[in-house]
Amino acid sequence: MAEAAKACAKDLPESALVPSEHLKFVNRFEVTRGDACISCGLCASLCPYGVHKRIEGHAKILPPDDRKCIGPSCEVNYFFCVANCPTGSLSVRESETFASMGDPRWTPEMILATWAQAETGRPLSLDHPGNLGASGGGFDKLSFKLPEPVGKVDPADICTAIDLNRRGSGTKIRIPIPIYGGGMSFGSVSVYTMLARAKAARMWGTFTCTGEGGYPEALVPYKDHVITQIATGLFGVREETIQRTRIVEFKYAQGAKPGLGGHLLHDKNTPDVARMREAVPYTSLFSPFPFHSVYSVEDHKKHLDWALSINPRALMAVKVSTPNDVEMVSVGSYYAGAHIVHLDGGYGGTGAAPEIAKKNIAMPIEYAIPKVHRFLAKEGIREQVVLLASGGLRTAMDVAKAIALGADGAVVGTADLVALGCVRCGNCESGRGCPRGIATTDPELEKLTDADWGAGRISNLYNAWRLQWCELLHRLGMSDISQLRGRTDLLRHADKPAKEVGK
Amino acid sequence: MFERFHVPIKVIANRAGPVPKFVIVRADNCVNCGKCEKACIYGVHVRSELDSRKMADPINNLCKNCFRCIHDCPQWSLSMAPGAEYKALGKGVWSPLRISTIWGEAETGKIPVFGAGYRGIFAGSGYDGMWTDMSEIVRPTRDGIHGREYISTSADVGRKPPVLEFDGSGKMRTEMPPLVELPVPMVMDVTRLRAMTEATIQGYAQAAKRLDMLLFAATGSLPASASAELTSHFVPVYPSGTDVARIELPQGARMAELSFAPSWKDDAKAFRARFPETVLSFRFDAGKGVEQRVLDLVRAKIDVAHILYDEEGMELDRGELRHSKESLRAVHKAMVSKSVRDQITVIAGGGIAAAEHVPKSIICGADLVALEKALLIALECRDCITCELASCPVNLSSASAEWVEGRISNLVGAWRDQLLEVLGAMGLREVRRLRGELGRAIFYEEVERDAFSDIEGGVGDG
Incomplete structure (x- = not known):
């Protein structure tokens, strides 16, 4: 076991100081x-x-x-x-000023802690206040029952890698950390932000995703680490974008606006974005919902087969949100041939979504994970499916909790942006977009983000997260993150006071 | 020609000053270099008009909390604080965010759309402990935000006979009760509002006419100048103790509402005898036994039960008070178990503080919701603890009827569009089908138990 762990912890990037004078305000x-x-x-x-x-x-x-x-x-x-x-x-x-930042989900502590991790690559202590939000439910009420630490962890002894294909056949892909980057389209974020994420993904041997706004040429050198997303708008989806990728992601729905289709409001549809999407500049682009070619599992299979026939080596990921029948949808996706089932919970990030949809439509991811995990196990197919969770996973501990609830790994988006200096002001939807130059396509503002600087910060964040997972697994007496999956017995819920601390 | 229902929206500017969410403070060590002016893309920082060597005070209401000016300031002389006046707005479900959201909706008529994910608390009491379902694929009847015109939001106000009877010659014997059909499942009720002026009531009535809604108000409160046209959208509400024999319905009224009193059966009989073509509604406070009372009304063939909750959406009458989420579900279930659900229309009023409360109330069992306090908040009401028209911070008494009409139209337009969002996501084509669709909702207590019952300290952990 230890040998295997050592092998999978090999050649990971080192962290280097990537400061930002700006973020010290x-x-x-x-x-x-x-x-x-x-x-x-x-x-x-x-x-x-x-x-x-x-x-x-x-x-x-x-x-x-x-x-x-x-x-x-x-x-x-x-x-x-x-x-x-x-x-x-x-x-x-x-x-x-500190109190004016953030919100109950992303507390000011959490934003500052994420910046610090992105700057230094050093991990937080597992019980650091920046690892717990103040939303009063879900992940923010769950914690690990941790035994007293015994000795120091050597991260080289711990394996945090996961497989992205657990079916018997097809390309094998293994990523050294249990996360990859979620889809953020060109248009919702700048090409520099996409580049920063792609460079960080390459450094870590993991992935980032194009989102639904097409595949900018600048990303082609990173094609082995970029997932091509096929969403209902089909913007910029071409044979070559499917052929060049190792993973194709079908986005059925997005947690922040389930059942509604992508939104790109008119101001942000600049001529560059419009060209990529083959649309008229400065018109609002609302993607349809759902795929009009998919009204059943059989249609869904046809969809995946179509992508597979264009690129037979690619893995198929299916991104769905979390309705009441999410477990049925997941089983359907498996039988349609998906390698990765990606659940996106209701509290996930977005570049623009109606407020009513963010809060009220579909359930938070914390409820969907155990529901799907148990159902897949009951169906006897849990070991063939890679279940990834996203939608409001903000910290290393959130990812670990999602895994303990039954996911194999997670998909992160907002945390990447916070590493780049996002303060979650929530003004990315219109006008010139992000005043901080992250979620914008304004030619002047987008220059505020340098791709190499950003890649260093995201890489540092991943490093800090990995070290926390190592610490956590070590404390729990584990050496591989897959051992943590479904271990709800290791969690404690804050609704009732802790019992006598047992083992 | 058949016209699809459409709420005309137009920007109706605020009359009072905005309430900034954030306040930027410029310290004394500012050297007026103007870097903040360059940094801010929203125009918060500008030079003083009187003396261009100096920076003017920050225009706080334009601030969107991005902190760029703060970190671009070479002197570190800027700082930000949450706006005190904003934080003090409202209470309970009428949170500062909800109040300012209604202001925005009434101003622009648009659905609030913002970037970044959900920012609030995980779940809460009442309607905050509930999510609506969506459907992932198999719904051929919708197309994201496209094709919304095919979703019907109309609702019927009145009673429907359980069966139709015909005589031997095939002629219908059943007498069809009067029915009012509305294009939105919302009515306006100003009977419990503070601070009413003639102009505001007139404005509400004009909005009701323009949107083909109903306005519930105390009898005689509509100004004498109001035209007969307005009265068909006006529902006079009679206080308890009214002598039904002496009621004079306004000309053109299609519906009237009596307050529930022990003599309600006689009142109903007397009303029916005098106005057989008018929809009859009874209003009463929700409380213990509300289920039984609605069943009694059904048996007496009353058309409408108008159930009242308080501003927070809680029951008003004695006993252990439930939230309308529980109370409406109990009412709906009681009627379904007796197979009489369609024989009465349920209007729920009180605690409707946001667009999402409309579909949520309907899922719990209401046919329509009554907008009450939201109508006042739409007029920029600050929800002060003591309310005096003479010292109103937004000077409500000078609001014109036209302004009120525009603000209310915008609010209803924005809320209807958000109702369409929810219906679209659920794959429903009709709001009538949403009523009582408990299986298409996700309740906090249930999912929390399902997901976390095996976790130490969680719900159901013994």
Whole structure:
């Protein structure tokens, strides 16, 4: 076992520092200096973190640089500036800028923690607040029952790889981490963002996905790590885009807008995007729903066969959302010949979706995974299907919980974007798109994201995640992530207080 | 010529100032370099018109929380805080987000569409603990957002006879009860609203006429100037204790509503005798035994049961109060088990605070929902704790009837379109089929138990 694990943990990319000066704008704490300050400079000489700075010759001390402050808990230190200030003009409190960020699903802690992982590649501790959202349900109420750590984990001893084809025949593809990148179309995000994701996917030997907006030429050098998506809009789907890929993904529905088809609002349909989609620039593009050629499992099989006849080596992935009968849909997909069944839960990301659909249509992924996992097992086909989960998986721990609930692995999207500096302001749908240059096709804004820089950050994030999975598996006495699948006995739900901690 | 139902929408500007969600603070150390002006793509930061050497105060309501100005500022002099006034809006299900969403819908008439995934809490009480189903493939009747005109949202108000009887010559013997057909499963009810002026009632009535809806209001509240045309979309609501023998229905009224009283059977008889062609509705507070009361109304051949909940959607009358989600399901089930479901129309009012509450109420068993507080919020109401027209922060008393009409049309248009989204995703072609479709809904308690019962500490874990 250990030998096998060592083999699968070989040749993974190292993390390197990929900082962003931009993303250092916010801290949890805010230091204010009142008018009573006499610029004596005592605080500057005391603070070891460099919050206060006084330049010789200047009449006034500089405003505090509170990004470096460690917060009110500093009061135990002899150098605590607030207590030492002779005029009592300093105060430290929770930052309001920090509180203005994020939302219950992506808390400000989680965004900052993801940025830190993307910058350094260093893992969070498993119980770090950035690993748990505040939405009060689903993953945010589940935690692992962790025994006390015994010794230190050597990541080289732990295998986090998964197979993407568990049927007896066809191409074998194995990815060293149990995640690949979800579809984000050209149009919803910039080509630089797509490139950053594709480069990171190549570094890690995993995949990213074109989304439904066609296959930009810039991605062709990364074709072994790019999934071609065939969605209901069929934008830019051609023989050559299917032939060049190793995995074809049929997108039936998307968790954030199940049953509605893709949305690209008019402003974002720039001439470049329109050319790729063979559409009229600056018109809103609403994809149909569903595939009008698919009204049954038999039709579905025909669909997959059609793609297979164009590219017989490719694996077939089927992306569906989570209705009541999601387990039947999954079984149908298996019998139609899918290698990968990809469930996209209702709380997943999107470039544009009606608010009513995001919250209210179809169930969250946390419910769909065990439902499908058990049903496939009962049907006796669980070992032939690769079940991937997505839709609101934000952290390494979310992925681990999804696996413990019964998935083989996960598909991530929003976390990649947060690594690139997304603050989840939610304004990607219209106008010039993302003001931060991620989910935009505005020729000026898209230049804010450099593909190599972004690839480094996403790669760092994956590294940090892998190290957390290694730590988790080690704590649980496992050496391979596939051992974690379906182990709901290792989870605890926060609805009722923990019993006596057993084994 | 047959005309498809269509809600005409047009931007109807806000009258009062916006309530910014975020407030940007510029500290004293700003050097007026203007980098924030370049950074912001929404126009929050501009130079002062009076003195172009200086930056003007940030225009907070344009801020979309992207933080670009904050990290582009070389002086670190900008910071952001959640807007205090925004955070203080409303309470309970009337959250700041819901209130500002209604403002936006009433202004533009459009479906709110935004980027990024769902941002709220996982699930909650009432309608927050419920998801609607969708169907993955086998629904040949729809096409994403295309082909929506083929989905019917019309609803009937009235009673339907269980069977039709014919005499020997083939002539129908059954007397068909009066029926009002509406193009949307929504009515307006202003009887429980605060802060009504003549102009707002007139505006609501005009909107009801324009959209072919019904406006429920206290008898006589429609201004004398209102034309006879408006009265056919007006449902007078009589308080309990009204002497039915003395009722004068407004000319053209198709429906009237009595408040439930112990004498309701006699009231109904007297009303029927005088106005056989008018749809008769009884309104009453939901509470313990609401199921039985609706069954009683069915037996007495009353056309409509108008069930009232409070602003939060909770039952009003004694006992352990249920949310309308549970209460309506109980009512619906009681009628289905007696095979009388179509013999009465159920209108549910109260707690309808967002577009999603319309399909959810209907799934739970209502035929139609009554919009109440949402009608006031659409007029930019701030939902103050004490409500005085004289000190209204949005000066509601100066709102014109035309403005009110436009805002309400936009709100109904946006909500109908969102109802179509849900119906489209479910693969339903008619909102009538949505009623009581509990199998096409996902309830928090049930899925939580199904998914997590084997997890320590989860629901059902002993």
